[in-house]
Amino acid sequence: MRASRLLSHTLLAGVALAFLYPLIFAVATALKPPGETFGSPTALIGSELRWRNFADVFDYVPFERYIGNGVLVSGAGTLVVLAASALSAYAFTALRWRGRDGVFLVFLATMMVPQEVLVVPMFLLMQGLGWVDSYQALIFPWAFTAFGTFLLRQFFKSVPGELREAARLDGAGELRVFLRVMLPLARPALGVLAVFTFIGYWNSFLWPLIMINDVNARGTVPLGLQLFFGQNGNQWHLVMAASVISVLPTLLLLVALQKHLVKGIATAGLAGR
Amino acid sequence: MNPRTTEQWSALGFVTPSVLGLGLFTLFPVGMAVVMSFFEWPMLGTREFVGLENFRYLLGEDPDFLTALRNTFVFTGLYVPLNLLLALGLAFWINRSRWANLWRVLFFVPAITPMVANAVIWKLLFQAVGGEPNLLADGRTALLAVVAMSVWQGFGYNMIVFSAAINEMSPSVLEAASLDGATGLRRLLSVQLPLISPALFFAATMTMINALQVFTQPYILTAGGPGNVTETLVMNIYQAGFESRDLGLAAAGAWLLFAIILGVTAVQFLGQKRWVHYES
Numbered sequence: 001m002r003a004s005r006l007l008s009h010t011l012l013a014g015v016a017l018a019f020l021y022p023l024i025f026a027v028a029t030a031l032k033p034p035g036e037t038f039g040s041p042t043a044l045i046g047s048e049l050r051w052r053n054f055a056d057v058f059d060y061v062p063f064e065r066y067i068g069n070g071v072l073v074s075g076a077g078t079l080v081v082l083a084a085s086a087l088s089a090y091a092f093t094a095l096r097w098r099g100r101d102g103v104f105l106v107f108l109a110t111m112m113v114p115q116e117v118l119v120v121p122m123f124l125l126m127q128g129l130g131w132v133d134s135y136q137a138l139i140f141p142w143a144f145t146a147f148g149t150f151l152l153r154q155f156f157k158s159v160p161g162e163l164r165e166a167a168r169l170d171g172a173g174e175l176r177v178f179l180r181v182m183l184p185l186a187r188p189a190l191g192v193l194a195v196f197t198f199i200g201y202w203n204s205f206l207w208p209l210i211m212i213n214d215v216n217a218r219g220t221v222p223l224g225l226q227l228f229f230g231q232n233g234n235q236w237h238l239v240m241a242a243s244v245i246s247v248l249p250t251l252l253l254l255v256a257l258q259k260h261l262v263k264g265i266a267t268a269g270l271a272g273r
Numbered sequence: 274m275n276p277r278t279t280e281q282w283s284a285l286g287f288v289t290p291s292v293l294g295l296g297l298f299t300l301f302p303v304g305m306a307v308v309m310s311f312f313e314w315p316m317l318g319t320r321e322f323v324g325l326e327n328f329r330y331l332l333g334e335d336p337d338f339l340t341a342l343r344n345t346f347v348f349t350g351l352y353v354p355l356n357l358l359l360a361l362g363l364a365f366w367i368n369r370s371r372w373a374n375l376w377r378v379l380f381f382v383p384a385i386t387p388m389v390a391n392a393v394i395w396k397l398l399f400q401a402v403g404g405e406p407n408l409l410a411d412g413r414t415a416l417l418a419v420v421a422m423s424v425w426q427g428f429g430y431n432m433i434v435f436s437a438a439i440n441e442m443s444p445s446v447l448e449a450a451s452l453d454g455a456t457g458l459r460r461l462l463s464v465q466l467p468l469i470s471p472a473l474f475f476a477a478t479m480t481m482i483n484a485l486q487v488f489t490q491p492y493i494l495t496a497g498g499p500g501n502v503t504e505t506l507v508m509n510i511y512q513a514g515f516e517s518r519d520l521g522l523a524a525a526g527a528w529l530l531f532a533i534i535l536g537v538t539a540v541q542f543l544g545q546k547r548w549v550h551y552e553s
Contacts, residue, residue: 008369008370009370012367015363019380019425020382022391022394022395022425023382025397026394026397029397083290084291084294085291087287087288087290088287088290088292092288095280095283095287096277096280096284097284098281106295106300107295110295110299114482114527114531114534115486116486116507116527116530117303117524117527117530117531118299118302118306119510120306120510120514120520120523120524120527121301121305121306121309122298122302123514123515124305124520125297125298125301125302140294140298142298143294144290144291144295146295149291174280175283175286199385202387203385203386203387203388203389205387205389205488206488206489206511210511210515222388222389222390223389225387225390225393226393226493229389229493236397239393240394240397243393243394246387246389247387247390250385250386253385254378254381254385255378258374261381262374262381262433262436262437265434265437266433266436
């Protein structure tokens with residue numbers, strides 16, 4: 001029994017190592033001197049560990065700009081998503097109003113529409129608003145998702161109605177009940193939604209590719225990385241250093257929040273059935 | 274004011290941001306997309322009503338659309354089963370380990386790191402270990418290489434969904450099954466898989482919807498090449514709209530993609546009665 005346990009763990013470690021190989025390879029290449037990427041045999045370690053590659057990336061392209069833009073767009077987008085979803089989730093859970101079920105059905109239906117259908121007319125809409133090549137064009141079009149409303153509604157429903165009634169009897173208005181009773185209770189759900197939304201914005205590629213003309217001014221990380229990669233396809237040590245840099249923030253987020261994330265996926269997954 | 278009316282007014286306040294946002298950024302574009310697909314709609318210049326001409330062109334004359342359609346189906350047909358099998362196998366394996374959480378997080382890493390970065394890394398990997406011509410440059414293997422990279426980056430998400438479902442399997446049912454003599458493969462096939470079938474159904478549906486919309490991986494890895502063996506539907510839509518600047522054609526292509534997604538999802542929902550068991 002113990003021997004088979006050990007074997008299973010050793011095998012699993014082997015599988016995990018093979019799985020992580022592309023990332024290990026990226027870090028190794030990012031530390032190699034220029035021109036040694038394809039040195040044969042394809043050794044992981046070059047003739048020196050060249051940490052300067054990471055600094056060089058920032059000399060070649062304004063990578064700090066991409067990171068700053070990414071934080072700005074993802075942060076603002078996340079705030080809008082949280083606010084709008086929480087408000088409407090409250091209306092769908094705690095309040096009775098005419099047309100509620102009909103409106104909720106329309107909300108659900110919008111989840112079916114793929115981004116590609118929206119992208120073409122959205123481009124024209126952005127032109128009409130004069131938003132092409134702007135931050136707000138990256139933030140707002142995807143900030144009103146029925147998914148957030150749907151997810152938070154599931155959590156709000158688990159809050160006993162008596163709690164809200166008690167607050168109302170104490171003279172609290174709806175906004176107060178929402179802010180003081182519901183939001184604090186839904187903090188774990190809000191956290192999960194926030195992390196997923198942030199990561200979604202941070203990684204998004206197709207829409208910024210369409211919307212942003214001046215990548216060096218308003219590009220986010222994936223866009224900047226793609227541009228940099230296109231121009232430096234032969235400078236692989238720098239391209240890998242840039243890739244490693246762009247992977248780091250989400251990696252840190254994952255390590256810091258792994259328990260909540262894993263639980264959130266389980267819940268979001270189950271909410272789907 | 275009576276309490277019912279107050280509640281109506283406050284509800285209005287609470288839903289307005291979402292309703293306005295969804296209206297402006299989802300419903301309005303959807304309506305626009307319908308209209309646009311019936312027009313020749315260049316990015317600059319005059320537009321002209323052409324009826325079903327865009328659809329006819331895509332399905333009849335466009336040299337690339339049908340290829341992109343076939344590539345997308347081949348990608349989906351390979352990607353979805355591979356992703357699910359790997360996710361399922363590892364979820365069962367990992368759940369018995371004391372370090373389950375560590376393994377879960379580890380396999381989840383590429384699912385949340387930027388797809389562009391992952392794809393760029395794999396592009397170099399294919400060049401460095403691939404020989405000449407490397408897997409991405411060879412027309413026979415390019416699509417397979419794109420599938421491999423995509424499975425690597427995507428299966429961790431489903432693994433966590435499955436892992437959660439496995440954890441929630443009712444111990445009493447499992448125990449009853451083992452008392453009845455269900456062990457090994459039989460236990461897996463007739464007890465455990467049915468118990469987690471709702472999670473399997475959810476994952477299969479979502480993964481297929483995502484696979485039909487694949488864009489970033491082939492865009493970075495191969496740019497659709499060599500020739501057009503890795504060009505996908507979304508890539509075709511992107512090129513029609515933003516490279517050829519024919520927005521009407523792109524809208525029509527997007528509608529065809531949506532119709533395919535709806536059709537496939539509908540088939541899955543109809544088929545679920547046969548194999549998905551919900552605890553009642």
